[in-house]
Amino acid sequence: MNTIQKKIWTLVAVVLFIMVAIWIALTYYNQKTQDQYNGILQRYLRMNEVTNASQQTIASLNNYLLSPNEINLTQLDRSKRQLRSARVGVLDLRNGENDLTVTSYMNLIDSLIETTDRSVMFQSEKESEDSTKAFAEATRISKYISEMTLTLLDTELKTYDRFYRNIIEQSTDLKKFGIWMLLSITLLLLLSTYWFSLSITRPVLKLTQAARELSRGRFDLQVEVSSNDEIAFLAKMFERMRVNINNLILEIQQKAQLEHELQQSKLLLQESQLRSLQSQINPHFLFNTLDTLSKKAYLEGAEETSDLLANVAGLLRYNLKRLDRSVTLYEEVKVLRQYMEIQRTRFTDRLRFETEIDETCLGAKIPGLTLQPIIENAVIHAVEPEEDGGTIVFRIRDEGERVAVEIADDGPGMPEHKIRQILEEHAVDTEGHSTGIGFSNVVRRLRLFYGREDVIDIGSGAERGTKVILRLPKTRRLELEDEAADRR
Amino acid sequence: MRKTVSLVLGVVCVVLLSFTLISADKVFRTSWELPSPPVGKPPQYRLVLITQEQDTPFWVKVAAGARTAAAQNGVAIEVWGSYGKDQEDFLKKIEIAIAAKVDGIIAQGLDTEGFKYMTKIQAASYGIPIITVGSDVPMVDSLRRTYVGSDQFLAGQMIARELAADMGQSGTVILLGDDSEEYYQQQRLGGxxxxxxxxxxxxxxxxxxxxxxxxxxxxxQDAMNRLPDVNAFVAVNANIADAMVQEIGRRSRVEPFHIYSFDDSPDTLSLLKQGKLDGMIEQSPEEMGRLSVDLMVRWLNGETVPLNKDGYLTDIRMLKAEDVR
Incomplete structure (x- = not known):
C-alpha cells in the first residue's frame, strides 16, 4: 500500500536528489574552472621563474667574478640549476602559436648558461678581459630573456584572449543558468507539492463529503476514493458501514410494508362490511320474515317457494356473518349453490349450471364471499342478456401446491380493457343488481389474503365466453396473523 | 478553467525547463578551447629575417617573399625588425637571434662597426650563417655567406643614363646622400x-x-643656393627624397627639375605618382625575400656550398613618372 508516509518520503527523496545533483554538477564545474585557472597561472609563473632565475644567475656570476670563492661558486651552480629546471618547465608552454618563440627562448637560456660558463672559465684562466666581456654578453642575454618573457606574455595574452573572454562569458552564463534553474526548480517543487498535498487532501475531502451526505440521510451514494493509502482504507470501511446501514434500512422498510399491507386489508374488509351493512335494513327482521314466509309457503303447499325463501335467507345470513373471516372452500361452494338455486328460479331453463368438484380440495381456506361475486358477474353478463340463456361451468381441481377454481361462461366475453381494469384493481362500474361486492374488491382481497399477485387470471375471447381461474395456494403466508386477527 | 490553468502551467514549465536546459548546455558544454600544442614535427630550420625598416612597403614585400619560400621549403621563418632605421634595436635583434641559436639569419646589410662585429665575431662564434639582403656589406667585413638583392652599381648607372637622356649632354646635377655612406650608397654613387x-x-x-x-x-637649401643653375637632383638614399622634393617645391616649381631616386623608401612611389619624381629605380623585393630563403636552405642542406660570394642579383627597372600615371 502506498502510505502517506511513503509519499512524503518520496517527495523528500526527490528534492534531496535534485539538490545533490546540482551540488555535484556545480562542484565538478567549479573544479574544472579552477583547474583551468591554475593552468593559466602556472604558465605565467613559469615564465616569471625563468626571468628570476636568469637574473639570479647574473647576480651570482657577478658576485663570483668579484670574489671568486667556493661559496659564490656553489651559489652560481645553484642558480644555474634553477635556471635549467625553469627551462624544462618552459617546454610545457609550447603551443601552435608560440612554438618558434619558445624555441628561441629556450636557446637563449642555453646561451646564457654557456656564456656564464665561458665567463667562469676565462676567470679561472685569469683572462679577466675576456671574462668581463662574456659577463657583459651574459648580462645582455639575461636582459633579452626578460624582454622575450614579456613578448611571450604578450603572445600568451593574444592567444588566450578568446579563452579568457570565454571564461568571463561562462561566468555570466553560469549566473543566468543559476537563475533559470532556481525558477524552474521553484515551479516544479510548487507544482509537485500542490499535487502531493492534493493527493492527500482530495481523498479526505471526498470522505468528508460522503460523511456529510450520510449524515443528511442519503445512503444511496457510493463512497468511492481512488487513492491508494490509509484514506482509501478508511473510505472502504466507511463504504461497508454505509452498505450495512442501507441493508438494515431496507429490512425495516420491508417490515413497514408488510404492516402497511395488513392495515390495508383490514380497511378493505371494513369497507366491505360497511357496504353489506348499508345494504341490510334490519337483517334479523328480514331473516325472521323470510323464515316465516318460507314456513308459510310450505304450509300452503308451495314447496318450491318455501325452498327459495330458505335459500335467500341462508345467503343473506352468510353474507352478514362471513365477510370478515376466512372460510373453507366447502362453505363457499355451499353458499354458491344456494345462490344458484335462487338464480335458477329466476331464469328457469335459460341458466344451465354445471359443476365438477374435487371434494378433497374443499378444505382450502378462502376469504368469505369471493366466489359468489364472480359467479354473479358471470350470470349478469353471460346469462341475463342472452335470450336463450347460458351455461356456467364451475370446476375445482387439485393442482398440487394449489387449488384451481374455474368459473367459465359462454357469454359474449369480456373486453380486454375491462379485464385489465379488474386485474389492476380499479373500481369497475357494476351493473345495478349485484349483491354489492365488486369484482375488483374480490381481486384485492384475494391478493391481500394470499399475499401474492398471481392468484387470479381472467381469460376471454369474443366468442369463447369468459373464464376466471383462481389458483389458491393451499397454505398462505399470512395465515398466522390472520388467525391472530380472528381471535381478537 | 482548470484546463486552462494546467495548460498555462504546463507551457510555463516547458519554457522554464527548456531555458534551463539551454543555459545548462551553454555552461557545461562550452569547450575550453586551449591553443593546441604544436602539431607535426618541428620545422627543419628556424630562420630569421631582420630589417631596420619594418613595415615599409619595400620590406613588407621582402617579408612576404621570404614567407612564401619558407612555406615551400618547410622551414619556419620569423620576421623581426626595428622601425625607422633604429640601428641599436636592429643590432640587438641580431644579437638575440644569434643567442637564440637560429639556424640562419637573413639581414638587411648595415655598413656599421656594430653590424660587422655582430656578424663577424658573434655569429661566427655561434656558427650561424648570415645572408645580407637588400643592401650589402662586403664579405670581408661581415663574413656574410652571400648577398641577395639589386646590383646597386648598376642601379646607379641606370639612373645616370636616364638622367643624361632626359637632361641632355650638359647641366648641373646635385647628388644628395646620407652621411653614413653605407656600402650600397657608395655603390650607387659609383655607378x-x-x-x-x-x-x-x-x-x-x-x-x-x-x-x-x-x-x-x-x-x-644650401646646395641650391650654391648652385643656382642646378638642373637635376638624385636622392641617392631614397629616404631623403621626400624632404628634398618638399624643399625644392618650396623655392620654385618642381616640374622643371629632373629628380630621381630609388624605391626602398615608403615615400618615393607616391612622389613618383604625383609627378614630383621623374624616375625611380624599382627593385624586386619579393624576389629578394624568396631567393634569400631558398639560398639559405640550400646552404644549410649542403646543396650549394659555398654560395656565390659576389651575391645573387635581382632585377631592377627604371620606373618613369609617365609609366605610373
Whole structure:
C-alpha cells in the first residue's frame, strides 16, 4: 500500500536528489574552472621563474667574478640549476602559436648558461678581459630573456584572449543558468507539492463529503476514493458501514410494508362490511320474515317457494356473518349453490349450471364471499342478456401446491380493457343488481389474503365466453396473523 | 478553467525547463578551447629575417617573399625588425637571434662597426650563417655567406643614363646622400659617377646630409643656393627624397627639375605618382625575400656550398613618372 508516509518520503527523496545533483554538477564545474585557472597561472609563473632565475644567475656570476670563492661558486651552480629546471618547465608552454618563440627562448637560456660558463672559465684562466666581456654578453642575454618573457606574455595574452573572454562569458552564463534553474526548480517543487498535498487532501475531502451526505440521510451514494493509502482504507470501511446501514434500512422498510399491507386489508374488509351493512335494513327482521314466509309457503303447499325463501335467507345470513373471516372452500361452494338455486328460479331453463368438484380440495381456506361475486358477474353478463340463456361451468381441481377454481361462461366475453381494469384493481362500474361486492374488491382481497399477485387470471375471447381461474395456494403466508386477527 | 490553468502551467514549465536546459548546455558544454600544442614535427630550420625598416612597403614585400619560400621549403621563418632605421634595436635583434641559436639569419646589410662585429665575431662564434639582403656589406667585413638583392652599381648607372637622356649632354646635377655612406650608397654613387664621367659637360655635386628631416632641408637649401643653375637632383638614399622634393617645391616649381631616386623608401612611389619624381629605380623585393630563403636552405642542406660570394642579383627597372600615371 502506498502510505502517506511513503509519499512524503518520496517527495523528500526527490528534492534531496535534485539538490545533490546540482551540488555535484556545480562542484565538478567549479573544479574544472579552477583547474583551468591554475593552468593559466602556472604558465605565467613559469615564465616569471625563468626571468628570476636568469637574473639570479647574473647576480651570482657577478658576485663570483668579484670574489671568486667556493661559496659564490656553489651559489652560481645553484642558480644555474634553477635556471635549467625553469627551462624544462618552459617546454610545457609550447603551443601552435608560440612554438618558434619558445624555441628561441629556450636557446637563449642555453646561451646564457654557456656564456656564464665561458665567463667562469676565462676567470679561472685569469683572462679577466675576456671574462668581463662574456659577463657583459651574459648580462645582455639575461636582459633579452626578460624582454622575450614579456613578448611571450604578450603572445600568451593574444592567444588566450578568446579563452579568457570565454571564461568571463561562462561566468555570466553560469549566473543566468543559476537563475533559470532556481525558477524552474521553484515551479516544479510548487507544482509537485500542490499535487502531493492534493493527493492527500482530495481523498479526505471526498470522505468528508460522503460523511456529510450520510449524515443528511442519503445512503444511496457510493463512497468511492481512488487513492491508494490509509484514506482509501478508511473510505472502504466507511463504504461497508454505509452498505450495512442501507441493508438494515431496507429490512425495516420491508417490515413497514408488510404492516402497511395488513392495515390495508383490514380497511378493505371494513369497507366491505360497511357496504353489506348499508345494504341490510334490519337483517334479523328480514331473516325472521323470510323464515316465516318460507314456513308459510310450505304450509300452503308451495314447496318450491318455501325452498327459495330458505335459500335467500341462508345467503343473506352468510353474507352478514362471513365477510370478515376466512372460510373453507366447502362453505363457499355451499353458499354458491344456494345462490344458484335462487338464480335458477329466476331464469328457469335459460341458466344451465354445471359443476365438477374435487371434494378433497374443499378444505382450502378462502376469504368469505369471493366466489359468489364472480359467479354473479358471470350470470349478469353471460346469462341475463342472452335470450336463450347460458351455461356456467364451475370446476375445482387439485393442482398440487394449489387449488384451481374455474368459473367459465359462454357469454359474449369480456373486453380486454375491462379485464385489465379488474386485474389492476380499479373500481369497475357494476351493473345495478349485484349483491354489492365488486369484482375488483374480490381481486384485492384475494391478493391481500394470499399475499401474492398471481392468484387470479381472467381469460376471454369474443366468442369463447369468459373464464376466471383462481389458483389458491393451499397454505398462505399470512395465515398466522390472520388467525391472530380472528381471535381478537 | 482548470484546463486552462494546467495548460498555462504546463507551457510555463516547458519554457522554464527548456531555458534551463539551454543555459545548462551553454555552461557545461562550452569547450575550453586551449591553443593546441604544436602539431607535426618541428620545422627543419628556424630562420630569421631582420630589417631596420619594418613595415615599409619595400620590406613588407621582402617579408612576404621570404614567407612564401619558407612555406615551400618547410622551414619556419620569423620576421623581426626595428622601425625607422633604429640601428641599436636592429643590432640587438641580431644579437638575440644569434643567442637564440637560429639556424640562419637573413639581414638587411648595415655598413656599421656594430653590424660587422655582430656578424663577424658573434655569429661566427655561434656558427650561424648570415645572408645580407637588400643592401650589402662586403664579405670581408661581415663574413656574410652571400648577398641577395639589386646590383646597386648598376642601379646607379641606370639612373645616370636616364638622367643624361632626359637632361641632355650638359647641366648641373646635385647628388644628395646620407652621411653614413653605407656600402650600397657608395655603390650607387659609383655607378652614377661611372656613367656621368663620359659626359664632361655634366657637372655633379655630391652633398652629404644626416637623415633628419630639417638637416636634409637645410642641405638642399644650401646646395641650391650654391648652385643656382642646378638642373637635376638624385636622392641617392631614397629616404631623403621626400624632404628634398618638399624643399625644392618650396623655392620654385618642381616640374622643371629632373629628380630621381630609388624605391626602398615608403615615400618615393607616391612622389613618383604625383609627378614630383621623374624616375625611380624599382627593385624586386619579393624576389629578394624568396631567393634569400631558398639560398639559405640550400646552404644549410649542403646543396650549394659555398654560395656565390659576389651575391645573387635581382632585377631592377627604371620606373618613369609617365609609366605610373
Amino acid at each position: 652614377i659617377r661611372n656613367i656621368l664621367a663620359a659626359f664632361p659637360r655634366i657637372k655633379t655635386e655630391y652633398v652629404k646630409t644626416p637623415v633628419a628631416r630639417e638637416r636634409i632641408i637645410a642641405a638642399t
